[in-house]
Amino acid sequence: MKISKVKLTAVGVPRHTGFVNKHVIVQLETDEGAVGIGEMSDFSHLPRYSVDMKDLEATLDSILIGKNPFDTADINRELDLNFPQALYYYEKGSFIRNGVDTALYDVCSKFLGVSMSDLLGGRQREKFKVCYPIFRHRFIDEVEENIEVVRGRLEQGFDTFRLYVGKNVDADEAFLDRVYSEFGDKVTIKSLDFSHLLDWKDALRATRRLAKYRFELVESPAYWNDFEGLNHFRLQCEFPISEHVWSPRQQYEMIKKDSVDIFNIAPVFIGGLTAARKAAYAAEVAGKSVLIGTTQELSIGTSAMAHFGSALPHLNYTSDPTGPELYIDDIVTQKISYENGYLRLPDRNIAGIGVDLDWNKIEKYRVPDLSWGDVSVHQLQDRTSQTRG
The missing domain is CATH 3.20.20.120 (Enolase-like C-terminal domain)
Structure with a gap:
């Protein structure tokens, strides 16, 4: 089994507080038909910089396409080289590696017909x-x-x-x-x-x-x-x-x-x-x-x-x-x-991660990029409403 395509989709979903969090959905398609999904969670946090979605997708294409998703150790080593650890709590490279790694486990467990656990x-x-x-x-x-x-x-x-x-x-x-x-x-x-x-x-x-x-x-x-x-x-x-x-x-x-x-x-x-x-x-x-x-x-x-x-x-x-x-x-x-x-936990009889994408919801919350707009430092730090101090 080989990874044949990487697809990234950014969404912005509001919290009950009014704060909108941006996440990236990862899809890894394979030549065997199995598709793994992952989540790069919470790009809407300090430090106040983001990544370019098109560039990120192209970078992941160059790393992942043609790889066997079961080679998780080798793939993670390459992800570490491209998105290195920075000894920082909210390092965006960690979010990226996490989304890809989750999708690897999902596609492998789906291919085997077993739960991710x-x-x-x-x-x-x-x-x-x-x-x-x-x-x-x-x-x-x-x-x-x-x-x-x-x-x-x-x-x-x-x-x-x-x-x-x-x-x-x-x-x-x-x-x-x-x-x-x-x-x-x-x-x-x-x-x-x-x-x-x-x-x-x-x-x-x-x-x-x-x-x-x-x-x-x-x-x-x-x-x-x-x-x-x-x-x-x-x-x-x-x-x-x-x-x-x-x-x-x-x-x-x-x-x-x-x-x-x-x-x-x-x-x-x-x-x-x-x-x-x-x-x-x-x-x-x-x-x-x-x-x-x-x-x-x-x-x-x-x-x-x-x-x-x-x-x-x-x-x-x-x-x-x-x-x-x-x-x-x-x-x-x-x-x-x-x-x-x-x-x-999701039902153990369900192969993979146990949840399925809802494309109607994804289209509803899809955003073009991970830019910041006028969100303040306090809002990023404390996840407060856009209208409160």
């Missing part, structure tokens, strides 16, 4: 617990808005939430006080997610201030790649510490400095399922736990993460992929499903 080691679970994100408070009047989000999502079965913090700690504290006074034990706060906004000392002060409220762990409480600062925070904090993995080198430094308890692994940030599996194996050898992270993918990317998570033996904490619930729509015929706060 079977190529990733086999299922150890049919579902896993996920949390719904509460986005960062900039203003105190956003507390009431976010309480309403908790109220609505709790009715839908989501009882665990991840709270982005650090920009307005007064508002963070007010929110947590409202959550536990109104919902009590019905709601769990999985984590305080600082997203590298603060240095470790300021993050530690904020964590200690908020520690009177219940939460399970702390995420990204230092500037990115500050491995020593992360270690200092961990030694002085009573809660487990989680950090994203965005390159093998960065993970090596975190293991070397003993900086974390939990590795947050998302294929989009480390550049695909192949790299994510390596990161999960490294975590297991190092005696660390794992959770599945997210940039809030559509159903294609979320389905890939569901298959990845299904095969992990040390998925010990609540994970993050609830992206399809954040958007007003999707670009597949049937969205991946959630049940009582759990992400459910």
Whole structure:
């Protein structure tokens, strides 16, 4: 089997907040008729540069056409050379590699007539617990808005939430006080997610201030790649510490400095399922736990993460992929499903990734490019409405 054509399609799908996220759908056609799909998720994020779609498609043509999609190791090495790792959280090259790698696994599993999870080691679970994100408070009047989000999502079965913090700690504290006074034990706060906004000392002060409220762990409480600062925070904090993995080198430094308890692994940030599996194996050898992270993918990317998570033996904490619930729509015929706060895997009898493209939806949300327009830095950072500050 050989790859015969690469097709990229950009879509812009609005979130319920009003922010429009741009993603790229990848299709890999083969001479055997099997077609694999992947998702380059969330180009609408800092750093504020994008890629040229025509140039990207031509580059991937030169890399992929004529290759056997089962040669995932060789293809990923070539992708690394063309879109190198930059030791940065939102490196766009990682998004590109991830979309292609997902499509490789999809086309190979479809060709074999098996579920993608079977190529990733086999299922150890049919579902896993996920949390719904509460986005960062900039203003105190956003507390009431976010309480309403908790109220609505709790009715839908989501009882665990991840709270982005650090920009307005007064508002963070007010929110947590409202959550536990109104919902009590019905709601769990999985984590305080600082997203590298603060240095470790300021993050530690904020964590200690908020520690009177219940939460399970702390995420990204230092500037990115500050491995020593992360270690200092961990030694002085009573809660487990989680950090994203965005390159093998960065993970090596975190293991070397003993900086974390939990590795947050998302294929989009480390550049695909192949790299994510390596990161999960490294975590297991190092005696660390794992959770599945997210940039809030559509159903294609979320389905890939569901298959990845299904095969992990040390998925010990609540994970993050609830992206399809954040958007007003999707670009597949049937969205991946959630049940009582759990992400459910697609039916194992369905070959491949388990979701199908809906071309009517794709045409509805198709965009010509990945340009930025007048989106502000705050909107990119916090995924806020185009009309709010």
